[in-house]
Amino acid sequence: MESAKVAARARTENFPVASLLFPRALRPHLRAVYGFARLVDILGDEAAGDRLALLDELERELDACYLGKPTWPVMRDLQPTIREFELPREPFLRLIEANRMDQRISAYETWDELKEYCVHSADPVGRLVLGLLRLGGDETLVAASDDVCTGLQLVNFLQDVPRDLALGRIYLPAEDRRRFGVAVLDAPNEPLTSLLRFEAERARGLLAAGATLRERIGGRVGRGVGLFARGGLAALEALEHAGWDVFTQRPRPTRLRLAREALRR
Numbered sequence: 001m002e003s004a005k006v007a008a009r010a011r012t013e014n015f016p017v018a019s020l021l022f023p024r025a026l027r028p029h030l031r032a033v034y035g036f037a038r039l040v041d042i043l044g045d046e047a048a049g050d051r052l053a054l055l056d057e058l059e060r061e062l063d064a065c066y067l068g069k070p071t072w073p074v075m076r077d078l079q080p081t082i083r084e085f086e087l088p089r090e091p092f093l094r095l096i097e098a099n100r101m102d103q104r105i106s107a108y109e110t111w112d113e114l115k116e117y118c119v120h121s122a123d124p125v126g127r128l129v130l131g132l133l134r135l136g137g138d139e140t141l142v143a144a145s146d147d148v149c150t151g152l153q154l155v156n157f158l159q160d161v162p163r164d165l166a167l168g169r170i171y172l173p174a175e176d177r178r179r180f181g182v183a184v185l186d187a188p189n190e191p192l193t194s195l196l197r198f199e200a201e202r203a204r205g206l207l208a209a210g211a212t213l214r215e216r217i218g219g220r221v222g223r224g225v226g227l228f229a230r231g232g233l234a235a236l237e238a239l240e241h242a243g244w245d246v247f248t249q250r251p252r253p254t255r256l257r258l259a260r261e262a263l264r265r
Helices: 003-010 015-019 024-045 051-067 073-085 090-104 111-121 123-132 139-159 161-166 174-179 190-207 210-217 219-241 255-263
Strands: none
Touching (some): 024 073, 024 123, 051 090, 073 123, 090 123, 111 123, 111 139, 123 139, 139 161, 139 210, 139 219, 174 190, 190 219
16 A cells, blocks of 8 residues: 555544654654554454455565565655654564454453463553653553553544444454343444443543553643543543444544643643
8 A cells, every 4th residue: 555545544544633643754654553553453353355465465565665666655664763763573473463462262251361462462552652752661650651552542443333343353352241231242232331331431541541651741742641541531431422423423623622732731
């Protein structure tokens, strides 16, 4: 997929708003990292044909970023960023592995199992952003980033119950579904609403780590990093205001709301 097409897909999310708080020179590198994350998701969720084969090809393109010359446009954009910031291969590989997991795992029994999936699907993005800030060695920041990214992934799961179900996947742990008596996932019902409220509180607890990122990094960049967590909290508010109805539309905060969060001190 061409870089411009991947970038166009990213404009519907809160990443572009948060990136405006980063130094101008850093923004192309943020876009390169995020472009990779979007590409791997597109291959794992939407590509026609053998998705595992495409993910294997993407891994070869990633290897070329470190050892040769990649051919895919998104990967050609990423290579200078990898080299300038000496980004490790592992976070990129974890993102690819998450999408391999999606091809063979349709549901998770426990929160711990789902959280392990998030270690691959979400946490690497935050670690790469810290790498661009040359803060990847700060264990406190890494731990806070992992919590925020897992929280953001959980928010996405709550927003996307119908979409994920259409893909043949359930990202609400089976033990939690049993706890709330959830038998129906494809239509509004009170047990499902109760479960969404429960998982939303779990997400809020994880997103609270955004305050650590904001305060420890400080300044405009700290606000930018913290905005990711604030965007997640705003999405939870949108869900609540929609009465936890994820079927009529995908509840999410407006760009204006995100802009207001970006201006908050």
